[in-house]
Amino acid sequence: MAKRRVEESGGGEASWLNTFADLMNLLLCFFVLLFAMSTVDADKWEQLINSMQKSSFSILTSGGASVGEGMMIATGISQLEMLDDYFKEETNSSDAEETEPKDKETEPTSEQELKEEFEAAGLKESEEMAEQIEEMLAKKQIADQAEVDVNAQFVRITLSGALLFDSAQSQIREDALPLVDKLSLILENYSSNQIEIEGHTDNVPISNAKYENNDVLSAYRAFAVKDYILEHTVLEPGRIYAAGCGEYNPVADNSTPEGRARNRRVEIKIYNSYNSN
Numbered sequence: 001m002a003k004r005r006v007e008e009s010g011g012g013e014a015s016w017l018n019t020f021a022d023l024m025n026l027l028l029c030f031f032v033l034l035f036a037m038s039t040v041d042a043d044k045w046e047q048l049i050n051s052m053q054k055s056s057f058s059i060l061t062s063g064g065a066s067v068g069e070g071m072m073i074a075t076g077i078s079q080l081e082m083l084d085d086y087f088k089e090e091t092n093s094s095d096a097e098e099t100e101p102k103d104k105e106t107e108p109t110s111e112q113e114l115k116e117e118f119e120a121a122g123l124k125e126s127e128e129m130a131e132q133i134e135e136m137l138a139k140k141q142i143a144d145q146a147e148v149d150v151n152a153q154f155v156r157i158t159l160s161g162a163l164l165f166d167s168a169q170s171q172i173r174e175d176a177l178p179l180v181d182k183l184s185l186i187l188e189n190y191s192s193n194q195i196e197i198e199g200h201t202d203n204v205p206i207s208n209a210k211y212e213n214n215d216v217l218s219a220y221r222a223f224a225v226k227d228y229i230l231e232h233t234v235l236e237p238g239r240i241y242a243a244g245c246g247e248y249n250p251v252a253d254n255s256t257p258e259g260r261a262r263n264r265r266v267e268i269k270i271y272n273s274y275n276s277n
Contacts, residue, residue, distance in 0.1 A: 126150040126154060129270065136189075142183070145163060146158065146159055146183070154269040155269070156269050156270075157183070157267070160261070160264070164225070170217060170224050172225065180225065180228055188234065193271055193273065196240075196243065197241070198242075198245050198269070199219060200245050200246070200264065201263065202250070213246070216244065218245055218247075221244070
């Protein structure tokens, strides 16, 4: 009896299809991954890289590096397109930091210009005030008893101490009261300005029961003039200040009688609007 040939099954002939299908799936996943990487948000991607670098274990291989260093993330992956934007931002930041000190260097020049303009405006106003005061002094016929000078801060009226006070005294002389009255009326025209009254002496030492030194004597004289002006005008007390300067701001040589006479004085400073509080 003839033996019947057993037909071989064809199932083993298509086994390679399984491998091929797995390969296609891997390729699909690979291209999906590449596509996702090419459209990833730049900020989120940078946060991810920084997070992986700062972690206690590194996901990147020895060939990987941070985005900030401009190297590839890992072997086989090209540099990302967003690195161009990243480096542009870094370059702009560096340029801004370099130019910032230059801007600061120009600031002093601007401040100096503003200061000069401020002083020029103050000097102009002081000169206008001085002209007005000199006219009023002339009208009141006391121009020869007062000296007027100016600077960018104030107009200064200087009165001789010999006209106002007896030697080593701080009470205003009776014959000097009309002079102080007329000056008080002039000062009322500048009620909105700061007014400062300073007493000055020569360097001859003084010591008695009432005034222990020249500093005290000069202060008493300044306050005597201030109090008299406040009593005979409507000026606000908060706008007038008094100070004793003693012998420390001489305007002449104390080695001569004439120089000492000039140093014994009372100065009334009327500050312009730029320098009034």
